[in-house]
Amino acid sequence: MSLEFLVASGIGVLTSAGIYLLLRPRTFDVVLGLAFLSYAINLFLFSMGGLELGRPPFFDAGAPGYTDPVPQSLVLTAIVISFAMTALLLVLSLRTYLEAGTDHVDGEADPKKRAP
Amino acid sequence: MTHWLIAPIVLPALTATVILLFLRGRRLRLARYVSLGASAAWVALGATLVARASTGAIETYALGNWPAPFGIVLVLDRLSAVMVLLAAVLGLAVSLYAAASDLDRKGWHFHSLFHLQIVGLNGAFLTGDLFNLFVFFEMLLIASYGLMLHGQGPARLKAGVQYVVVNLAGSTLFLVAVGILYGVTGTLNMADMAMKVAAAPAGDEALIHAGGLLLITVFALKAALFPLHLWLPRTYAGTSAPVAALFVIMTKVGAYAIVRVTTLVFGASAGEAAWAPAAWLLPAALVTLVLGFVGVLSARSLRDLAAFGVVGSMGTLLAAVSVFQPEAITAALYYTLHATLAGAALFLTADLVGRRRGDHGDALTPGPRFPQVEVLSVLYFLAAIAVVGLPPLSGFLGKLFILDAVRPSAHGAWIWGFILGTTVVSLVGFARAGSTLFWESAEGPHASHCKVPVHPELTLGITAALLVGLGGLTVMAGPVTAYLGAASAQLFDTKAYLGAVLGAR
Structure with a gap:
C-alpha cells in the first residue's frame, strides 16, 4: 500500500467523520466535527506540497531535492487559527447552553426532554 | 516603495491594541475619543489612497521586502482603494452611533474589536496573496464574532453559534480551495497564479477548475448568495443594529473577492477554467x-x-x-x-x-x-x-x-x-x-x-x-x-x- 493511498484515505475518513458530526443537531458534536474537519484540512494542505521521504526541509546541496516548506507554514497558520476558533466555539456553545437552556444548534428545546 | 499601503492595516491594529491594553473599564470615555478620532483618520487615509490610486498607477508593497512571488504583497489599485474608503466611511458612522447610543457600554472591548474588524477588511481589500486573503478573512471574522455577540442575551448567543459554525465550515472550504490551487500551480500570489493558470498543462485544468469553483463557493458564502444565504437574516436580525450596519460591508467583501479573483485568475486567459x-x-x-x-x-x-x-x-x-x-x-x-x-x-x-x-x-x-x-x-x-x-x-x-x-x-x-x-x-x-x-x-x-x-x-x-x-x-x-x-x-x-x-x- 503506497504512502499516497494511506494519506488520502486518512484524509477521507477524517473528512467524512467531520461532515457527519457537523450535521448533528447538538453543539458538542458540531464542535467535534469542525475539529475533525480541521485535522483533515491540515493533512490535506500538508500533502499538497507532495509527499517526499527522507528529504531535507530546505535546500541541501548533498540531497537530491527538498520538501516544499510552504505547505508546512500554511499548516502551522491553519493549526493556530483552527485551535483558537475551536476554543472560542466551545466557550460560546457552553455559554449558549447555560443561557438558553438547550444545546441544540437551532436553539430549539428538545421536545422529548422538556425542562419541568 | 512608499509605506502608505501598510498604514490601513498596521494603524488600526495598533489602535485596537492601545485601546485594549490602556483604555479599558472606566476609561471608556477616553477610549471613545481615541476610537472616534482613529475612525475619522481612517476616512482620511482611505481618501488619500483613492487619490493615489486615481492616477491609474498600481502600487505594490512587498512585506518584509521579499519580492513578489515569494513574499506577500499588498496591491493598491482603484478598486481596492475605493473599498477601503467605503469601509472607513461606514466604520466612522457605526462607531459614532455606537458611542452615541451607549452600545459600547453594554459589554467589553467594543472599540478594540471594531478596529480589528477594520484591519481585517482593509487587509482583505489590499492583499495580493491568496493565503493572506484567508488570514485577513479569518481576522475580520474573529472580530465579527466578538462584535456580533456584543451585549449578549440568549437570542444573540443562539444566532451567534450558527454564525460561527457556518463561517468555520466556510474557512475549512477556503483552505481546501487554496490547497488545491497551490498543489497545482505551486504559488499563492494571485498574479503569479494567474500566469501559472494561463500556462497550465491540459491535465491540470480540471483541478484548477474545481479549485476555482470551490474558492468562489466560499466567497459566495460570505456574500450570502443562494443557497448559502441562510445564515444572514438570523445573524443580522439577532445582533445589535449598529453592528449589523457594520456587517453590511462584510457581504461586500465576498463580492469584492469574487470580482477580484475571477477577473484576475479565472479571466479570459484561464483556458478551460475561463469565467468558470x-x-x-x-x-x-x-x-x-x-x-x-x-x-x-x-x-x-x-x-x-x-x-x-x-x-x-x-x-x-x-x-x-x-x-x-x-x-x-x-x-x-x-x-x-x-x-x-x-x-x-x-x-x-x-x-x-x-x-x-x-x-x-x-x-x-x-x-x-x-x-x-x-x-x-x-x-x-x-x-x-x-x-x-x-x-x-x-x-x-x-x-x-x-x-x-x-x-x-x-x-x-x-x-x-x-x-x-x-x-x-x-x-x-x-x-x-x-x-x-x-x-x-x-x-x-x-x-x-x-x-x-x-x-x-x-x-x-x-x-x-x-x-x-x-x-x-x-x-x-x-x-x-x-x-x-x-x-x-x-x-x-x-x-x-x-x-x-x-x-x-
Missing part, C-alpha cells in the same frame, strides 16, 4: 434576488426587513457581476457603494425606532405612538426609497446603470425581469412595514419605558448623514462612475496588474 464561475453565479444571484425581496414581505421586525434587504441587494449586485463585462462591473461597483450605505442607514433607523417603542421594539406590530415619530418616519421613508431603488436616491441610479449595462448580455432579459419584478415586490414589503409602524399606531399614552438613546439628536443626525451621503452619491454620480469605470477597466487589464506585481518579466 459566471455560469453558476447568474442563476444563484437571481434566486438570491427573489428570496431577499420576497423575504422583505415576510419580515416580522424592522431588522429582519433590513437583513432581507441586504440579501436582495447582494442578488442585484451579483447578477450584474455575473455578466463579467466592464460596464456591468462599473454598475455593480456603483450599486455596492449605494447598497452598503443604504443598508446601514436602514439598520440604524430600525434601532432608532426600536428604542422608542418600548416592549414592541422594532417588531412590525401596531403600537402606541412614540416620540419623534415625524422625524423617524421621514428617515424610514428615505432609507426605504434607497433600498428599494426608487428615484431620486442613488438606488434608482444604481439599478438603472445595471439594467443598462446588462442589456447586450445574452441573459440580459432575465436580469431585467428579475430586477424590475423584485423592485415591485420589495416596494410592497417596505410600504406595508412603514404603514404598520407609523400609521397604524394607536393614539394614547407614549410607550411606558422606551429606551431613548442618551444623545437622541446625535443618533438621528448620524442616520440622516448616511442618507445625505446617498444624496451626495446621487449628485456626484458622474465623477463617481467615471472613477469606477476606470477601476473596472483596470480589473480587466490584467497585464498592468501582473506587471506591477511581478515586475517586467
